[in-house]
Amino acid sequence: MSIENHTDKQEFNITVYTENHIGLLTRIAIIFSRRKINVECLNTSPSEIEGIHRFNIVITETAEVVRKIAGQIEKQVGVLKAYYNTNQDVIWQEMALYKVPTDVIAERAIVERLLRENGARAVVIRKDYTVFETTGQREETDNLIKVLEPYGLIEFVRSARIAIIKDSEGFHRKLQEFEESEPHDEVVENEFLSSREKVFTM
Amino acid sequence: MLTKEKQAPALPKEAKTISGAEALILALLEEKVDTIFGYPGGAIMPVYDALYDYTDKLNHVLVRHEQGGIHAGQGYARSSGKVGVVFATSGPGATNLVTGLADAQIDSTPLVCITGQVFAHLLGTDAFQETDILNITTPITKWNYQITDASEIPDVLAKAFYIARSGRPGPVLIDITKNAQQQKFEFTGYQPCRHIRSYKPKPSVRQEYIVQAAELINGAKKPFILWGQGVILGSAEREFKAFVEKSGIPAAWTIMGAGALATDHPQNVGMLGMHGNYGPNVLTNECDVLIAIGMRFDDRVTGRLDKYARQAKVVHLDIDPTEIGKNVPATVPVWGDCKETLPLLTALIEAKEHSEWLGQFRKYNKEEVEVVIQEELFPTSEEMTMGEVIQQLNDLTAGNAIVVTDVGQHQMVACRYAKLNHTRSNITSGGLGTMGFALPAAIGAKFGTPDRTVVAVIGDGGFQMNLQEMGTIMQTGVDVKILILNNQFLGMVRQWQELFLERRYSFVDITSPDFVKVASGYGISGRSVSKREELQEALQQMLSHQGSFLLEVMVTKENNVFPMVPQGCSVSEIRLK
Numbered sequence: 001m002s003i004e005n006h007t008d009k010q011e012f013n014i015t016v017y018t019e020n021h022i023g024l025l026t027r028i029a030i031i032f033s034r035r036k037i038n039v040e041c042l043n044t045s046p047s048e049i050e051g052i053h054r055f056n057i058v059i060t061e062t063a064e065v066v067r068k069i070a071g072q073i074e075k076q077v078g079v080l081k082a083y084y085n086t087n088q089d090v091i092w093q094e095m096a097l098y099k100v101p102t103d104v105i106a107e108r109a110i111v112e113r114l115l116r117e118n119g120a121r122a123v124v125i126r127k128d129y130t131v132f133e134t135t136g137q138r139e140e141t142d143n144l145i146k147v148l149e150p151y152g153l154i155e156f157v158r159s160a161r162i163a164i165i166k167d168s169e170g171f172h173r174k175l176q177e178f179e180e181s182e183p184h185d186e187v188v189e190n191e192f193l194s195s196r197e198k199v200f201t202m
Numbered sequence: 203m204l205t206k207e208k209q210a211p212a213l214p215k216e217a218k219t220i221s222g223a224e225a226l227i228l229a230l231l232e233e234k235v236d237t238i239f240g241y242p243g244g245a246i247m248p249v250y251d252a253l254y255d256y257t258d259k260l261n262h263v264l265v266r267h268e269q270g271g272i273h274a275g276q277g278y279a280r281s282s283g284k285v286g287v288v289f290a291t292s293g294p295g296a297t298n299l300v301t302g303l304a305d306a307q308i309d310s311t312p313l314v315c316i317t318g319q320v321f322a323h324l325l326g327t328d329a330f331q332e333t334d335i336l337n338i339t340t341p342i343t344k345w346n347y348q349i350t351d352a353s354e355i356p357d358v359l360a361k362a363f364y365i366a367r368s369g370r371p372g373p374v375l376i377d378i379t380k381n382a383q384q385q386k387f388e389f390t391g392y393q394p395c396r397h398i399r400s401y402k403p404k405p406s407v408r409q410e411y412i413v414q415a416a417e418l419i420n421g422a423k424k425p426f427i428l429w430g431q432g433v434i435l436g437s438a439e440r441e442f443k444a445f446v447e448k449s450g451i452p453a454a455w456t457i458m459g460a461g462a463l464a465t466d467h468p469q470n471v472g473m474l475g476m477h478g479n480y481g482p483n484v485l486t487n488e489c490d491v492l493i494a495i496g497m498r499f500d501d502r503v504t505g506r507l508d509k510y511a512r513q514a515k516v517v518h519l520d521i522d523p524t525e526i527g528k529n530v531p532a533t534v535p536v537w538g539d540c541k542e543t544l545p546l547l548t549a550l551i552e553a554k555e556h557s558e559w560l561g562q563f564r565k566y567n568k569e570e571v572e573v574v575i576q577e578e579l580f581p582t583s584e585e586m587t588m589g590e591v592i593q594q595l596n597d598l599t600a601g602n603a604i605v606v607t608d609v610g611q612h613q614m615v616a617c618r619y620a621k622l623n624h625t626r627s628n629i630t631s632g633g634l635g636t637m638g639f640a641l642p643a644a645i646g647a648k649f650g651t652p653d654r655t656v657v658a659v660i661g662d663g664g665f666q667m668n669l670q671e672m673g674t675i676m677q678t679g680v681d682v683k684i685l686i687l688n689n690q691f692l693g694m695v696r697q698w699q700e701l702f703l704e705r706r707y708s709f710v711d712i713t714s715p716d717f718v719k720v721a722s723g724y725g726i727s728g729r730s731v732s733k734r735e736e737l738q739e740a741l742q743q744m745l746s747h748q749g750s751f752l753l754e755v756m757v758t759k760e761n762n763v764f765p766m767v768p769q770g771c772s773v774s775e776i777r778l779k
C-alpha cells in the first residue's frame with residue numbers, strides 16, 4: 001500500500017462489504033460524524049455477490065485515522081469487511097451530468113466537437129435543453145464544466161465515486177470463510193500480519 | 203465461557219399459533235432469563251399482558267423510572283455475569299433508557315432492552331408516543347433492531363442475546379411495534395443463535411504474538427501489568443492470577459477491573475489513573491514493558507497521552523481489536539479472549555520474582571500512606587472523612603460485600619479503599635460517570651446475586667438523582683444497604699473549583715432533604731450519624747438489619763481526594779496534595 005507518511009492527510013477510498021440491512025448506513029455514517037470527519041462522497045451499491053452490499057466512501061485523512069475508522073466500521077454488526085486504499089491502489093470513476101440550453105449549442109459542429117474532446121455523450125437532446133454525460137476522474141468531469149460554462153450551464157451534478165481495488169480477488173472466497181461458524185484464520189487479518197499481503201486491511 | 207454454553211433445549215417442533223408478545227416471553231425463558239426490570243405503557247401493553255401468565259417463571263421488577271430500570275439491569279448483569287433484561291414503553295419510556303444505554307455501551311455491559319413502538323402503519327407520522335428510538339440509540343448500542351412482524355421475534359431475540367453477551371459485551375435494543383406484539387403467527391420453536399456471518403465476537407488467537415509477548419516479558423527488567431474489566435468480562439480471573447503469580451510482576455487495576463485480583467494480593471499494587479495510587483502512576487513512566495490486559499487506556503487512566511509510558515514496550519491483550527493501538531501504540535498486539543491468551547502466555551513465561559521492582563512500588567506506597575492515606579483512613583481531625591467510613595466498612599464486611607458506587611469523590615474514595623476479596627464486587631459507572639447510577643444498580647446487583655451483601659455508597663447529590671427507586675425497594679423488599687456520604691456539596695466539582703478555579707464555588711452547594719425521613723416514607727429504616735463514636739455501631743446496625751437500610755454519614759465538607767493527576771498532566775506529575 002502506498003502510504004509513505006502516516007501523518008500526512010490524503011484521499012482514502014474505504015470499501016465496505018455489508019449485509020443489506022436498514023440502519024447500517026446510519027451506523028456507518030455516524031462513525032465519521034462523531035469524529036468530525038467530513039465524508040467527501042459515499043456510494044452504496046450491490047457487490048459481486050447477491051445480497052451483499054458495497055459501500056464506497058471517500059475521506060481525506062491520515063493513514064492512522066483511516067485505519068482506526070476502518071476498524072470501527074468493521075466492528076459493527078452487519079459489516080463483513082472494511083478495506084481502505086489510497087487512490088493509487090484503486091481504479092476509480094465518477095459520473096457527471098450537465099444541462100445546457102440547446103439553442104446556444106444548436107450549431108451541430110460545436111456539440112460534436114465538445115462531445116469528442118471530452119469523452120462525453122448527449123443523453124437527452126430537447127428543444128429547450130441538452131443533457132451531457134461524462135464519466136472519469138475529477139479533472140475530467142471538472143474540465144467539462146469549464147468548457148460548458150460559456151454555453152450557459154443550467155445544472156450540474158456529479159455522482160459519488162465508485163472504485164475497484166486493483167489487487168482484490170473479490171469477495172466470493174472471503175464470504176465462504178465468514179459463513180463458516182468456526183473462526184477461520186484468514187478472516188482475522190490485521191495490520192501487522194497483512195502487511196505481507198497486497199490487499200491492505202485493518 | 204460465554205459463547206460456548208450448552209445448547210438450550212429447543213421448544214417442541216410442532217408449530218403453535220401464538221402472539222408476538224408471547225413469543226417474546228418464551229424467548230426470554232429459553233435464554234434462561236429470571237429477572238426483568240421494567241415499566242409498562244401503551245405501546246408495550248401486549249407484552250405485559252403476555253407476561254401476566256408467566257409471573258411464576260419470570261420475576262418482573264417494577265421500577266419507578268426507566269432510567270432506574272436500566273441501571274438495575276446493569277447492576278444485575280455486572281454482579282451475576284448474565285444478560286440484564288429491561289422493558290420500557292415507546293416514546294418517553296424509551297428515551298429514559300438513553301443514559302443507561304450509553305453507560306452500558308462504554309462499560310461493555312450485556313443488556314437486552316425491549317421497547318414498545320407504535321403500530322407499524324403509524325411509523326413516521328408523529329403518532330402519540332412515537333419516537334425514533336432506533337436512530338437515537340444507534341451510537342450507544344452494540345446492536346439495535348426494529349421488529350414490525352411477529353414472525354421475526356424468535357430469531358431476532360436469539361441474535362440479540364448472542365450479540366449482547368458474546369465477544370466484548372454490550373447493550374442491544376429491540377424495538378417492537380405494537381402490531382407485531384399482537385399479531386398471531388406460527389411459532390415453530392426457539393433456536394439459540396451461535397453464529398452471525400457479519401459479526402466476529404472475537405479474533406482468533408495468533409501464536410506468533412504470544413511468542414513475541416513472552417519474549418518481551420522474559421527479557422524485561424521492570425515489567426508492569428495493568429488490568430481492566432476485560433479480565434472479569436472474560437471470566438478469566440483464575441487464568442489472570444496464574445499469570446500474575448508465575449510472572450512475579452506487579453499489577454495495577456483500572457477502576458473497572460477492581461476486584462479481579464483480591465485487594466490484598468501481594469502483587470496487587472493498587473489503582474491506576476487520576477485518583478489512583480502514587481506508585482502505579484509514577485512507575486508507569488519507568489517500567490520497560492507494559493502489559494495491558496482487557497483495558498482500553500482511557501484518558502482518566504493515561505493522563506497526558508504524549509507523556510504516557512513513552513519508554514515502555516507495550517503488550518496489549520484485548521478481545522476488541524480496535525482497542526489495540528487506539529490510544530497507546532502496541533509493540534505486540536495480543537488479539538483474543540484473555541481467557542484463552544493468558545494461559546498460552548503463562549506457559550511461555552519464566553517464573554520470576556521482581557522483588558526489587560516491587561520494592562519500588564512499596565516505597566511510593568509508604569510515602570502515599572504518610573502523606574494521604576493515614577489521615578484519610580484514621581483521621582486526627584474532629585470531622586469524619588469518607589475514607590474512614592470505607593475503612594470501617596471493610597472491617598465489618600471483611601471485604602466480602604459488593605460495593606456499588608455512584609459518581610464523585612465518594613466513588614473515588616470507595617474504589618481506592620474498599621477491600622475486595624472477590625471478583626464482580628465493584629460496580630460503578632466507570633466510563634460514563636453517571637450520577638444516579640448506584641441506587642438502582644445496587645437493587646439490580648442484589649437481584650443478580652441474592653446471597654451477597656450489597657452496599658451502595660452514594661453522595662448526597664447523586665442520591666437525589668434516582669432516589670425514587672426506594673419505591674422499588676419498598677415494593678419488592680429487596681435488601682440493599684444505602685450508605686450516603688454527605689459532604690453537603692457536589693464534592694467532586696467543588697474540589698476542581700477549589701483547586702483550579704480559585705475556589706469560585708459556582709452552584710455546588712446543594713441542600714438535601716432529611717434522607718432518613720424520606721427513606722422512612724418508603725418504609726426503609728435509616729439513621730444519620732455525625733459523630734465518630736457512633737460510626738462503627740451504625741455501620742454494624744446497617745449491615746445486620748433485616749432488609750434495606752439507609753445510613754447517612756455526615757463527613758467533612760471540604761475534603762479533597764488525593765493523589766490526583768490534574769487534567770492535562772502526565773501520570774508522573776501526580777500530586778499528593
Ligand SMILES: Cc1ncc(C[n+]2csc(CCOP(=O)(O)OP(=O)(O)O)c2C)c(N)n1
Pocket residue numbers: 608609610611612613635636637638660661662663664665689691692693694695
Ligand atoms: C448525571 C451527571 N450529572 C453531572 C455530573 C457531574 N458531576 C460529577 S461528580 C459530581 C458531584 C457529585 O456530588 P455528590 O453526589 O454529592 O458526590 P461527592 O462528589 O460529593 O462525593 C457532579 C455534579 C455527573 N457525573 N453525572
